[in-house]
Amino acid sequence: xxFPKEEKxxxxxxxxxxxxxSLTELEGIPLFPQLEDNVILLKHLFSDCSDFVIRExxxxxxxxxxxxxVDGLIDTKQVNEALKVLMLLEEGSDDIEVIEEALLPVSxxxxxxxxxxxxxxxxGGDTGILVDGNIQALTLGIRGAEKRSVNEPxxxxxxxxxxxxxxxxxxxxxxxLRRKLKTPRLKMKSLVVGRETxxxxxxxxxxxxxxxxxxxxxxxxxxxxxxDAVLESGYVEELIQDNMYxxxxxxxxxxxxxTVASALLEGRVAIFVDGTPMVLIVPVTFWMMLQANEDxxxxxxxxxxxxxxxxxxxxxxxxxxxxYVAITTxxxxxxxxxxxxxxAAARESIPFPAIVxxxxxxxxxxxxxxxxxxxxxTVGQAVSILGxxxxxxxxxxxxxxxxxxxxxxxxTGIASFTIPHFNAAIxxxxxxxxxxIAASVLGIYGIMVMLLIIVGHMANLRSFGVxxxxxxxxxxxxxxxxxxxxxxxxxxxKRPSFLGIxxxxxxxxSFAEGLQHGGGQEGIKSxxxxxxxxxx
Amino acid sequence: MKRLALLCALMLSLPAVTGCWxxxxxxxxxxxxxxxxxxxxxGQYRLSVQVPLVSSLGGPGGGGGGTSGDKSYYxxxxxxxTIRDANNKIQSRMSRHLFYAxxxxxxxxxxxxxxxxxxxxxxxxxxxxxxxxxxxxxTKGRAVSLLQAQxxxxxxxxxxxxxxxxxxxxxxxxxDISQMLNAPGIDAYLPIFEAVDSHPKGKSKEIETKGxxxxxxxxxxxxxxxxxxxxxxxxxxxxxPFPALLTIDGxxxxxxxxxxGKADIKPSFKKGSVHFDIRVYTTAGIVENMxxxxxxxxxxxxxxxxxxxxxxTSSIRTVIDQSxxxxxxxxxxxxxxxxxxxxxxxSKYRDRWNEELPRITYTIESKVQVTTVGQxxxxxxxxxx
Numbered sequence: 051x052x053f054p055k056e057e058k059x060x061x062x063x064x065x066x067x068x069x070x071x072s073l074t075e076l077e078g079i080p081l082f083p084q085l086e087d088n089v090i091l092l093k094h095l096f097s098d099c100s101d102f103v104i105r106e107x108x109x110x111x112x113x114x115x116x117x118x119x120v121d122g123l124i125d126t127k128q129v130n131e132a133l134k135v136l137m138l139l140e141e142g143s144d145d146i147e148v149i150e151e152a153l154l155p156v157s158x159x160x161x162x163x164x165x166x167x168x169x170x171x172x173x174g175g176d177t178g179i180l181v182d183g184n185i186q187a188l189t190l191g192i193r194g195a196e197k198r199s200v201n202e203p204x205x206x207x208x209x210x211x212x213x214x215x216x217x218x219x220x221x222x223x224x225x226x227l228r229r230k231l232k233t234p235r236l237k238m239k240s241l242v243v244g245r246e247t248x249x250x251x252x253x254x255x256x257x258x259x260x261x262x263x264x265x266x267x268x269x270x271x272x273x274x275x276x277x278d279a280v281l282e283s284g285y286v287e288e289l290i291q292d293n294m295y296x297x298x299x300x301x302x303x304x305x306x307x308x309t310v311a312s313a314l315l316e317g318r319v320a321i322f323v324d325g326t327p328m329v330l331i332v333p334v335t336f337w338m339m340l341q342a343n344e345d346x347x348x349x350x351x352x353x354x355x356x357x358x359x360x361x362x363x364x365x366x367x368x369x370x371x372x373x374y375v376a377i378t379t380x381x382x383x384x385x386x387x388x389x390x391x392x393x394a395a396a397r398e399s400i401p402f403p404a405i406v407x408x409x410x411x412x413x414x415x416x417x418x419x420x421x422x423x424x425x426x427x428t429v430g431q432a433v434s435i436l437g438x439x440x441x442x443x444x445x446x447x448x449x450x451x452x453x454x455x456x457x458x459x460x461x462t463g464i465a466s467f468t469i470p471h472f473n474a475a476i477x478x479x480x481x482x483x484x485x486x487i488a489a490s491v492l493g494i495y496g497i498m499v500m501l502l503i504i505v506g507h508m509a510n511l512r513s514f515g516v517x518x519x520x521x522x523x524x525x526x527x528x529x530x531x532x533x534x535x536x537x538x539x540x541x542x543x544k545r546p547s548f549l550g551i552x553x554x555x556x557x558x559x560s561f562a563e564g565l566q567h568g569g570g571q572e573g574i575k576s577x578x579x580x581x582x583x584x585x586x
Numbered sequence: 587m588k589r590l591a592l593l594c595a596l597m598l599s600l601p602a603v604t605g606c607w608x609x610x611x612x613x614x615x616x617x618x619x620x621x622x623x624x625x626x627x628x629g630q631y632r633l634s635v636q637v638p639l640v641s642s643l644g645g646p647g648g649g650g651g652g653t654s655g656d657k658s659y660y661x662x663x664x665x666x667x668t669i670r671d672a673n674n675k676i677q678s679r680m681s682r683h684l685f686y687a688x689x690x691x692x693x694x695x696x697x698x699x700x701x702x703x704x705x706x707x708x709x710x711x712x713x714x715x716x717x718x719x720x721x722x723x724x725t726k727g728r729a730v731s732l733l734q735a736q737x738x739x740x741x742x743x744x745x746x747x748x749x750x751x752x753x754x755x756x757x758x759x760x761x762d763i764s765q766m767l768n769a770p771g772i773d774a775y776l777p778i779f780e781a782v783d784s785h786p787k788g789k790s791k792e793i794e795t796k797g798x799x800x801x802x803x804x805x806x807x808x809x810x811x812x813x814x815x816x817x818x819x820x821x822x823x824x825x826x827p828f829p830a831l832l833t834i835d836g837x838x839x840x841x842x843x844x845x846x847g848k849a850d851i852k853p854s855f856k857k858g859s860v861h862f863d864i865r866v867y868t869t870a871g872i873v874e875n876m877x878x879x880x881x882x883x884x885x886x887x888x889x890x891x892x893x894x895x896x897x898x899t900s901s902i903r904t905v906i907d908q909s910x911x912x913x914x915x916x917x918x919x920x921x922x923x924x925x926x927x928x929x930x931x932x933s934k935y936r937d938r939w940n941e942e943l944p945r946i947t948y949t950i951e952s953k954v955q956v957t958t959v960g961q962x963x964x965x966x967x968x969x970x971x
Binding site: 379 | 589590608609611612617619638640641685687688690715717
């Protein structure tokens, strides 16, 4: 036998200690020089794994080698090509370096020397090549797993703008981002999180624009995560956010490459998580949640008006039921007389106090919304019919709830749908309930107290060190033109300063100045005029 | 986590605390939209309130409080030595809390107007639910009968009075009347409303504006009818356009409409008495021509203008003569004097202005410009000249 006896025992001992372990526990365990040992260990680790293939073969020079891969994750055709080279070559080599450099015509190839790295690659879809007598192995990046095609993102539809959305494959996603930002400044740091899932995570940022402190902090927080599984970017979001108990999202997610690219250009950091189309963006501000990518694609006048509308509807979605409850129960003198009489007439036969009525309807509305999301589309329509008929019509006719309350709830619902980011809308919807209760106890005073608490909390909140309400609080006047307005691009010559930007200018100063002073581009002004003269 | 739990516990305990003590649902209040105050023969006050029966205002179907008859409102009244006492008496037989924050009209009965109405007004300005922007009017007869009238167009007489006050007469709010009663140099006046039958007589009782009642102090001094009232309109802060009838050359009749108007009053001292120099500038349009005259004719126009000026002068003369006679300064000449000669006013006239009033002299000069005569120049039924 080639292997000495004591060596064999050592392998057996090792196998005994690493019984059915996860990859993190394999860290630092080197590959054995004897192929047989490696096969024993691999077979032991992947016993009962029917999709894990260990293909043993002999090179022409009688050197034993194995190819290990996960069935279904590789591109079989190309792996066969690679194996053909190894098996049929006249002069094989037993040196892995020679094989890598001179023999294997594969573009993505890497050398690994411990089990963790090898298996991480293989379980990720690479093919591992182990040659007898080497303490290093090769991983061939010939992946071919099934993936979804790039579709229009359903969660973030636009009228104007690109129609591609991220998919579940992280490589496709990073390639989509790279296609937007063709610059060596776009850096993508790779990390792996999850003891069992070994999820690839990529931290993307623009070097020289993003604040390196924030980049380091993001990497640090992600690197510290120790959890068994990361199935969606939501896991990462919850594990890296600053304040766990805040109802407000401190991380933004998007499934649009253009949104992520523009965030990176503002100096933010993107976090790609394998297996989900939702890419995280940090740090965020509250105003970001009220902005849509389309604001920057549409003309600035319209975008500004739409932003104002959203700001208005934030208050409507937060306060309408509470104000209705407060005014009808504590301050009826605030309503115009005729309106009060209409409300009184509608409420005449209602058996509940206004707050009970409001809670009833709001809870019913939330239930309807939730039911509509989870159900298949065909059944979802039935829900909306039920909701409109039963809750809307019948409840009013039966005298259970009053018609004004239905209107209030509907307006609130519509208002919360105008907020572009779902998790921000949910935050406001949640806060509606405590405000309603406060309004039913203390009237408008209660509403104001709750608002003060909320604003105080928001002012206290930070996302990766950036105050949540910036640039409004702390005030940074120059950045307000992208918050209170959507100023024309010629005015947005600088990136937001509150993010610790290194390279502040978006455009050349002279170009921006020319646009601002000329009120646009200089055209060929006399052209049409002279044409007219010529033809006459 | 602890903090979150604490916050949740606090929120949940909110409905249990006694903070809801002043919570009052809209179906537990009786919204008073108009109130009337009368003085009874025994010297006590009668408070009448008009309350809409909201259940009959066309809310959605299903039950609702029982309503008697087909009226959409309810009038109740009680007598008491004070207004609030009368209110308490009404409240004692009303299942809903009387809510005054929406009352828009206060009606003063004739007897109260004659005997002085300032005392009952105190509660209206003191009680926080009441609002000073409500209009105040008086009526001939009893206030409660005006509240009971059911006009055709509005659901409540209070609403009808409010609309009429704004459109057809000189509006006076509680705030105005309290200033008039307070300030020396002007005396109070109130629009008069009455419930009349429509013609031909129908089921409804319509509310009609009958002119202005003017006061010396808080006691009724006299009344102007609708025509006499016009002399007062020129001195309002904001001029409200109003129509008038014009007769020239004995029987040639026109209807005119005053569009803009402005009065300048210049006080001076002549022979120991106060003299007022009043100038009125106005523009008018002709809306009806019942005469045979051609309005394109400059002479006709001049005649119309001079006659209009004469009419205005005489209407103002009526008002001032009445003021002098009854010692009630409805125009507010005293205020004009005070603004121009504050020192003299303070030392000499402030405390005895009403006694001084009969001795004042005045001149009136009116200037009218007819700006629009309409599309046709003569009566369309007449032959073209």
